[in-house]
Amino acid sequence: MPFQNTKNKQILHDITGIFKSGMNAILGPSGCGKSSLLDVLAARKDPDGLSGTVLIDGQTRPNDYKYRVGYVVQDDILSGTLTVKENLAFSANIRLSKTVSKQQKADVVKRVIHQLALEKCADTRVGLDSSTAIKVMKLLHEISLNGCTIIFSIHQPRYMIYKLFDQILLLSLGLCIYHGPAPDILSYFSESLGFICEQYDNPCDFLLDIVQGDRHSSVILKNSVKEDDKEEDKKLTQNKLAETLNNRYLKSYLWASVQQETDNYFNHPSSDQILYEKLPKKCRFNELYYVSQRVLRNLGRSPTVIIIQIGVSIVFAILCGLVFLRIDHTLDQGVRQRAGALFLITTFQVFVNLISLELFLKEPTVDVFAVANVILGMIYLIMMIFSGFIVDLTSIVAALNWLQWFSIFRYALYGLNINEFTNLNLCATVANNTTSICSYRGEDTLIERHIDFESDWDLWKNFLALGIMTIIYLILTYIQLLRIKKYK
Ligand SMILES: Nc1ncnc2c1ncn2[C@@H]1O[C@H](COP(=O)(O)OP(=O)(O)OP(=O)(O)O)[C@@H](O)[C@H]1O
Ligand SMILES: [Mg+2]
Incomplete structure (x- = not known):
């Protein structure tokens, strides 16, 4: 609305990191900035107000990046009246150039359906439920074994899913609390910070509890969080907690190695860079045609x-x-x-x-x-x-x-x-x-x-x-x- 006051709010604070090939999970409580970070990486956030660089294979993102990156957003944006195959075909028609033949596009769709083992539901209009979530994660894990980098945000996953993570980025109030190998995370919190994960504890619950101030550490937080803190001070306490954990991370060996690697990238750009092959220019009328076709199909079906x-x-x-x-x-x-x-x-x-x-x-x-x-x-x-x-x-x-x-x-x-x-x-x-x-x-x-x-x-x-x-x-x-x- 034109008369609304706008307030500035910083959602992510100085996030630096490297997502390596494999399964990269972004964890954190609701509202900590997981989706925002993914949006930044996928170039879906307004660049106004953002600073920093996103490199892919050491190169800056090309202008036609949005046609190359696949991103499944939190809110369902796929057309519910179209089948899985039709949704993929729509995406292929919009993303691929006009010069790619119909048959080649159909082959791409077939390959994706096969790759994601979607053959059984290719002609249905079903959505994703929690029981299929584990199957999707397993499929993504299989794809990651071929050297693909998969980045996803997830909220309180089951242990079965947690086991598939290779790297974890833990966020709290937009601050980085941990970014490193998944198998090292529990020892990181126990050895240097004094948070012990008990034998039958779900590691994800444990990590979320830490950043939400529900776990107590004998080592670090004695002065930051007091058990008898009043309810109205809780927000302040969480801020303090996030800052303390972030400071600890910035002093850790994990941050030192991230810094060294990023410095390497920026100071010595590798000479054997493969520059992105330029995609042919997109035709507006082509896009209009496929979007109109989808609208008519939607109208026909509902x-x-x-x-x-x-x-x-x-x-x-x-x-x-x-x-x-x-x-x-x-x-x-x-x-x-x-x-x-x-x-x-x-x-x-x-x-x-x-x-x-x-x-x-x-x-x-x-x-x-x-x-x-x-x-x-x-x-x-x-x-x-x-x-x-x-x-x-x-x-x-x-x-x-x-x-x-x-x-x-x-x-x-x-x-x-x-x-x-x-x-x-x-x-x-x-x-x-x-x-x-x-x-x-x-x-x-x-x-x-x-x-x-x-x-x-x-x-x-x-x-x-x-x-x-x-x-x-x-x-x-x-x-x-x-x-x-x-x-x-
Ligand atoms: N476009 C926006 N304008 C204003 N505030 C925003 C915008 N996008 C996100 N936020 C705020 O930024 C914070 C982080 O949001 P984000 O969606 O990234 O959280 P999240 O970690 O993905 O949460 P969830 O687990 O609930 O999906 C929230 O407080 C949210 O209200
Ligand atoms: Mg989200």
């Missing part, structure tokens, strides 16, 4: 919204047809009914489009939505007043007259009225309701309402105005789409 929209339109059309079934050619009633029908149809068409409002709202909460609805309702009301139907436009004060040029209703109604009333004969009953004279022209009613109709241009200028307004709205929509935050 058609509720579209069925409701079509249903409402059909019901409205039937209702309109029935209401105006007996429309006659009389000068008073016939003209009123015709004008009424046209007004109703126009209003319905305009208001049905309110549904697209959501796109223009940054945070579509109930409150924001309600306020936006009221504002839009006001705009529509003003457009309706200046439609020339409710009030005669010539009687409106000159200062406000310009508003009619922005009324969608006016253009639509003028066009429909010209179409309806030209070449229309109207009748009037005279002489004690017995004789009808049908020599009245529909055009005269247009003249009465100050609607120009003589030339073709008088009709088509309304279409042109509506076309220009459509283009303006599409441009505004495009600008809004560009403004949507690409980063988390």
Whole structure:
């Protein structure tokens, strides 16, 4: 929201480390910055406010990095109406260049399905549950054995999963508490810090307990955390605890070796670097095609919204047809009914489009939505007043007259009225309701309402105005789409 105060908050503090080939787990309590660190590594965080360098195989990330890196985010962003295979095919179509043939793309999808042993669920739309989590971790472990670097964040994993870790990065309040080999972590905490993990303790619970201040150490924290600390001091205590543990890490042999290795990378860049092969330029229309295809497929598979929209339109059309079934050619009633029908149809068409409002709202909460609805309702009301139907436009004060040029209703109604009333004969009953004279022209009613109709241009200028307004709205929509935050 434009008037919201923004506060700066530092989420990660000077994280330096090396993720080696194998299984690299980022551990830590909820909110410690695990996902944020992964987002930084995957170039999904807004670079504004970030400093530092991310190297991959000793090289800086190429510009087309997002097409090369695979990242499964915490919130499910895959399309639930598409099958596993279709989701992978979509990704292949978007990421791979147009020059890659359809068959080659299909082969890539097949290979990934085989690599991840997804054959059985390739044509289903199932999600990941906790029982399959262990299978996924085992598969990732197998892939890591081929020399791949797998980095993931995990919250309180089972021992079965913990056993698969090669390296651990432990975070607390955005500070690094441990970064090194998984088998050494328990001895690190017991030998130099005095935290003992008992025989049947789950190591992950043990590590989380330490950083959350739930375990007591005889060596280090006597002065930092007191058992009788008041509840309101707990946050401060945790800060102090995280800082103390971080200081200890910075004095450890682990940090010394990380520093030595990173210094090596920066001071002596290796000469046998393989520069990234440049990917062919992406074609926007290609992306548009596949995204549209996915949208249509989604609509086809969960058609509720579209069925409701079509249903409402059909019901409205039937209702309109029935209401105006007996429309006659009389000068008073016939003209009123015709004008009424046209007004109703126009209003319905305009208001049905309110549904697209959501796109223009940054945070579509109930409150924001309600306020936006009221504002839009006001705009529509003003457009309706200046439609020339409710009030005669010539009687409106000159200062406000310009508003009619922005009324969608006016253009639509003028066009429909010209179409309806030209070449229309109207009748009037005279002489004690017995004789009808049908020599009245529909055009005269247009003249009465100050609607120009003589030339073709008088009709088509309304279409042109509506076309220009459509283009303006599409441009505004495009600008809004560009403004949507690409980063988390
Ligand atoms: N875009 C953002 N704007 C403001 N605060 C953010 C943003 N992203 C993350 N945060 C805050 O940064 C902190 C770390 O968030 P992050 O999602 O990285 O934690 P996490 O360790 O992944 O937690 P969890 O285990 O719950 O997934 C949290 O306090 C969160 O509220
Ligand atoms: Mg997270």
